[in-house]
Amino acid sequence: MKIEILGMGCSNCNKLYQNALEAVKQSGKDVEVIKVEDIQKIMAYGVMSTPALVVDGVVKAKGKVSKVDEIKELIK
Amino acid sequence: MLKKFADDLVFNWMSFKPETHLGKSINFFVYDTVKVFFLLSVIIFFVAMIRSYFPPEKTRRILSHRQQYIGNVFAALLGIVTPFCSCSAIPLFIGFVESGVPLGVTFSFLVSSPMINEVALVLLLGLFGWRIAFTYIGTGLIIAVLSGIIIGKLKMEKYVQDYVYQVKVGSFEVENQSFRQKIEYAKDYSLGLLKKLWPYILAGIGIGGFIHGYVPSDFLVKYAGPDNPLAVPVAVLIGVPLYSNAAGTIPIVQALMGKGMPMGTVLAFMMAVTALSFPEAVILKNVLKMRLLLLFFGIVALAIVGVGYFFNTIL
Numbered sequence: 001m002k003i004e005i006l007g008m009g010c011s012n013c014n015k016l017y018q019n020a021l022e023a024v025k026q027s028g029k030d031v032e033v034i035k036v037e038d039i040q041k042i043m044a045y046g047v048m049s050t051p052a053l054v055v056d057g058v059v060k061a062k063g064k065v066s067k068v069d070e071i072k073e074l075i076k
Numbered sequence: 077m078l079k080k081f082a083d084d085l086v087f088n089w090m091s092f093k094p095e096t097h098l099g100k101s102i103n104f105f106v107y108d109t110v111k112v113f114f115l116l117s118v119i120i121f122f123v124a125m126i127r128s129y130f131p132p133e134k135t136r137r138i139l140s141h142r143q144q145y146i147g148n149v150f151a152a153l154l155g156i157v158t159p160f161c162s163c164s165a166i167p168l169f170i171g172f173v174e175s176g177v178p179l180g181v182t183f184s185f186l187v188s189s190p191m192i193n194e195v196a197l198v199l200l201l202g203l204f205g206w207r208i209a210f211t212y213i214g215t216g217l218i219i220a221v222l223s224g225i226i227i228g229k230l231k232m233e234k235y236v237q238d239y240v241y242q243v244k245v246g247s248f249e250v251e252n253q254s255f256r257q258k259i260e261y262a263k264d265y266s267l268g269l270l271k272k273l274w275p276y277i278l279a280g281i282g283i284g285g286f287i288h289g290y291v292p293s294d295f296l297v298k299y300a301g302p303d304n305p306l307a308v309p310v311a312v313l314i315g316v317p318l319y320s321n322a323a324g325t326i327p328i329v330q331a332l333m334g335k336g337m338p339m340g341t342v343l344a345f346m347m348a349v350t351a352l353s354f355p356e357a358v359i360l361k362n363v364l365k366m367r368l369l370l371l372f373f374g375i376v377a378l379a380i381v382g383v384g385y386f387f388n389t390i391l
């Protein structure tokens with residue numbers, strides 16, 4: 001399973017990244033979490049409002065900083 | 077009713093004397109703080125609900141079929157309900173351009189989004205009254221629409237960075253939220269915003285109640301005071317590179333007014349600070365070539381200066 005955090009480096013994007021890391025830690029599952037800052041890749045996902053959360057190639061949330069619990073739900 | 081609460085709290089519970097300066101100031105502070113926070117919570121929540129019906133993906137869809145003029149107006153209006161996160165500016169810009177939203181229309185959106193928002197509206201309303209608040213919103217919209225129309229007419233499309241036209245964008249899906257999800261979103265957003273802004277709001281009200289002492293913007297007032305006809309351009313020039321959200325400008329706005337700066341100059345400064353900023357320029361440089369970036373900043377700054385002079389004559 002792979003989580004991608006789409007964002008170009010503002011504080012909200014970092015917060016989402018931290019939340020994702022925490023959610024993975026709490027869930028105990030083996031999930032890769034990577035930050036995607038390349039604009040071409042971000043646009044390829046059809047995302048206009050960052051930060052955005054992508055799980056296994058599917059955009060699950062955009063334009064907001066998902067909470068740890070919400071992310072845990074998504075990677076169940 | 078609120079006044080009575082403030083009076084009770086300050087004069088009865090805290091035992092300040094209503095005749096004293098200190099008593100009156102604290103009474104004003106309590107009354108205004110509660111009033112503003114209450115207004116803010118209600119209106120931010122309300123606007124966030126509206127916002128949940130207009131995510132950027134939907135805005136993009138609405139604007140991509142519009143022609144000039146109408147498109148500019150719609151863009152400026154939609155900018156009000158769209159919060160401006162600098163890092164989203166690039167994906168947003170690219171998304172709009174790739175969807176065939178006219179360049180000028182995109183710019184109308186870019187101007188109104190950071191400058192006109194519910195926070196500015198509520199704070200101006202709560203602290204200065206309807207006239208000032210609505211004048212700010214109204215002229216802000218005019219600036220957004222006009223700058224967008226002008227840029228559109230100048231046909232600056234070739235001054236957008238080339239890669240923007242080459243980026244392959246995935247399909248923009250408009251997320252469908254249930255009503256409950258919208259409430260949840262609005263609640264989170266409101267709380268988050270209040271949590272972020274409360275120090276600025278308190279400072280803004282506090283300075284209004286206790287205006288005195290040294291003001292760091294002494295330099296600004298010296299060159300932009302009530303008798304100086306160049307006050308407006310100077311205030312705007314100083315405000316452009318600065319960055320702040322609307323709430324952060326309010327303490328400065330209060331201090332400047334307390335020091336005798338005319339309302340028009342002050343509002344122009346507020347617009348210059350929120351609409352344009354050096355960090356925003358750095359970010360936009362990624363999608364705009366220098367000439368277009370400078371043109372964008374120049375036109376908006378000029379429009380704000382014009383509005384500043386206009387304010388000073390009517391207020």
